Amino acid sequence: MADWDEPEAQPGGAVLTPADPAWRxxxxxxxxxxxxxxxxxxxxxxxxxxxxxxPDFRSPNxxxxxVAPTSYRAFLTSAQARxxxxxxRREFAPTVAAARPNDVHYALAALERRxxxxxxxTQNFDxxxxxxxxxxxxxxxxxxxxxxxxxxxxxxxxxxxPVEARIAAGEADxxxxxxxxxxxxxxxxxxxxxxxxxxxxxxxxxxxDLFLVVGSSLRVNPAARLPLLALERRVPLLILxxxxxxYDERADVLLxxxxxxxxxxxxxxxx
Ligand code: NAD
Numbered sequence: 001m002a003d004w005d006e007p008e009a010q011p012g013g014a015v016l017t018p019a020d021p022a023w024r025x026x027x028x029x030x031x032x033x034x035x036x037x038x039x040x041x042x043x044x045x046x047x048x049x050x051x052x053x054x055p056d057f058r059s060p061n062x063x064x065x066x067v068a069p070t071s072y073r074a075f076l077t078s079a080q081a082r083x084x085x086x087x088x089r090r091e092f093a094p095t096v097a098a099a100r101p102n103d104v105h106y107a108l109a110a111l112e113r114r115x116x117x118x119x120x121x122t123q124n125f126d127x128x129x130x131x132x133x134x135x136x137x138x139x140x141x142x143x144x145x146x147x148x149x150x151x152x153x154x155x156x157x158x159x160x161x162p163v164e165a166r167i168a169a170g171e172a173d174x175x176x177x178x179x180x181x182x183x184x185x186x187x188x189x190x191x192x193x194x195x196x197x198x199x200x201x202x203x204x205x206x207x208x209d210l211f212l213v214v215g216s217s218l219r220v221n222p223a224a225r226l227p228l229l230a231l232e233r234r235v236p237l238l239i240l241x242x243x244x245x246x247y248d249e250r251a252d253v254l255l256x257x258x259x260x261x262x263x264x265x266x267x268x269x270x271x
Pocket of ligand 1: 260
């Protein structure tokens with residue numbers, strides 16, 4: 001079930017830029033680990049897509065600075081919550097639809113072409129990894145996809161566009177042909193994750209030889225616990241995130257920086 005941990009006091013730390021020697025040293029260290037890897041796994045969060053123009057939730061200008069998240073329970077039990085959910089989606093959907101992959105997505109697709117990437121475990125539902133050229137079978141969408149809608153009773157799936165058109169035409173609470181509630185095929189807090197995605201993600205975390213985190217606060221569970229499966233096997237952990245995370249102290253290489261330029265530099269360092 002998707003839930004999140006309350007903020008913990010994480011040791012602060014400046015966001016480094018390519019002008020900082022420590023940034024360059026971290027990229028060189030990361031490149032050494034990546035060059036030695038044969039089956040690397042990458043966990044991406046909302047921070048992997050902010051440079052594509054999709055805001056994350058928790059950053060100071062993130063979506064939660066403005067609106068509280070709808071829980072799955074509220075969606076199922078409250079017509080008012082469903083109206084608010086669809087209203088937020090109407091605001092958010094054009095941004096996601098217009099977004100194009102950035103250097104994070106392209107770098108990971110390039111690592112797959114080099115044959116060292118076993119899988120991408122993504123908390124994102126925006127489809128940008130696939131749009132950048134990562135093959136669909138290597139991308140595990142832990143929090144579902146915003147390209148489809150799902151009936152919460154019979155499970156029927158359909159493209160999201162017809163549902164959005166119904167909302168735009170004034171339907172406040174769209175229903176499936178079976179009468180069930182329809183929502184985007186993404187995961188709300190309190191909603192179980194797709195079991196096959198979680199199983200696949202755990203398998204990959206249990207078999208990889210390098211684990212990289214890009215753009216995740218590591219506060220949204222159970223995805224945030226996946227790095228532990230690698231750490232328990234003494235698999236090296238690399239963390240690239242703008243802000244501190246709970247596993248920073250356990251990372252073999254840690255870089256607090258913008259993800260796009262860092263991933264581009266990492267790829268360049270492998271050439
Ligand atoms: P999160 O836990 O993935 O946190 C985002 C993290 O990314 C933050 O720690 C932030 O410091 C970091 N970050 C932001 N921009 C960055 C950048 N350019 N470079 C490096 N780091 C950067 O996610 P959240 O915002 O707390 O959202 C919770 C959940 O909501 C996600 O797990 C996801 O399922 C969903 N979500 C998805 C999308 C998407 O599909 N693009 C967008 C927003 C939220």
